[in-house]
Amino acid sequence: MSEVPEKDDDVVLAGEYALGLLSAAEAAAFEARLGAEPELRALYAQWAEDFAVLAEDIPEEAPPARVKAALDRRLFAGERPARRGLFERFGLAGLAAAALVAGLFFVVDVPGTGVQPPENPVYHADLRASGEEDIILAAGYDATTQEMYVERRGMQDRPGRDIEMWLIAGDNPPVSLGVLPENERLRLPMTQEQIAVLQGATLAISDEPEGGSPTGAPTGDILATGPLEDV
Incomplete structure (x- = not known):
């Protein structure tokens, strides 16, 4: 024993x-x-x-x-x-x-989703609304699976609206990482082009029409932003 x-x-x-x-x-x-x-x-x-x-x-x-x-x-x-x-x-x-x-x-599976956060994230970001201290979204890049782990914290979608996540690298236009399901943790697959610009980039979330931005760029209010930082 x-x-x-x-x-x-x-x-x-x-x-x-x-x-x-x-x-x-x-x-x-x-x-x-x-x-x-x-x-x-x-x-x-x-x-x-x-x-x-x-x-x-x-x-x-x-x-x-x-x-x-x-x-x-x-x-x-x-x-x-x-x-x-x-x-x-x-x-x-x-x-x-x-x-x-x-x-x-370092948390256990999320009930009902089976989504696990990365054990050793390469980058992480905490997103807060302007002037607020509480984190409303946390994210971490998993180099092993080349996915972005995302955890929403208490954000509620407005009726007929969705929350969309964006990657902003330098002066480049924002790139959509996808629409985020309400009150869930999830993993978003990353392309090689997106991975290449993660260092020093910023994550942002915006309020968009149902299904996401119709233009490929943020059209609604920017709810929160946060820099991707080395872990």
């Missing part, structure tokens, strides 16, 4: 994962558990928030490469973990945001 990890062990493990101290195998095993254990996700989120608070008043500054290399040699005896932890990927100031991403994407 295998041993069940003690809660205190998981507290330490979550902190080590947040700091990027786990080996590649250990990090992969931890991430596999995140998808099925809400308590473990909560532990990780708390560590991330605590670490982020430590850096609130500290200006960001990249250390010289030689300093980082020396630290790597001393800490890891020449064997760097093959997987970068969140400490290395985001810095302390970004850990709180990373915790929110974990809370969004």
Whole structure:
């Protein structure tokens, strides 16, 4: 019979994962558990928030490469973990945001849809209405399936109207990603042309006639926008 990890062990493990101290195998095993254990996700989120608070008043500054290399040699005896932890990927100031991403994407199947969010999204975006704090739509790009995972949060379609999602890359015209079913999570297939411009792009949603925009461009109110950010 295998041993069940003690809660205190998981507290330490979550902190080590947040700091990027786990080996590649250990990090992969931890991430596999995140998808099925809400308590473990909560532990990780708390560590991330605590670490982020430590850096609130500290200006960001990249250390010289030689300093980082020396630290790597001393800490890891020449064997760097093959997987970068969140400490290395985001810095302390970004850990709180990373915790929110974990809370969004490490969830179980949506009842009735079978749609699963990506375990390791490459990009994510949180869309908020102008002047509002609540997220009304969250999205994440799954490089494995080349799909955009989309989660609507409390938005209601107006009678005879639909909500359509758009990809805006630089100064290019908005490109429709499709009409979004009401109150559902779904995956939208992406073309190679769309994937090529995801970095630095913006997602937007607009209120359109039933079935979507008749012109191929937004015609109704822009309800929310949000930049696609690296995870």
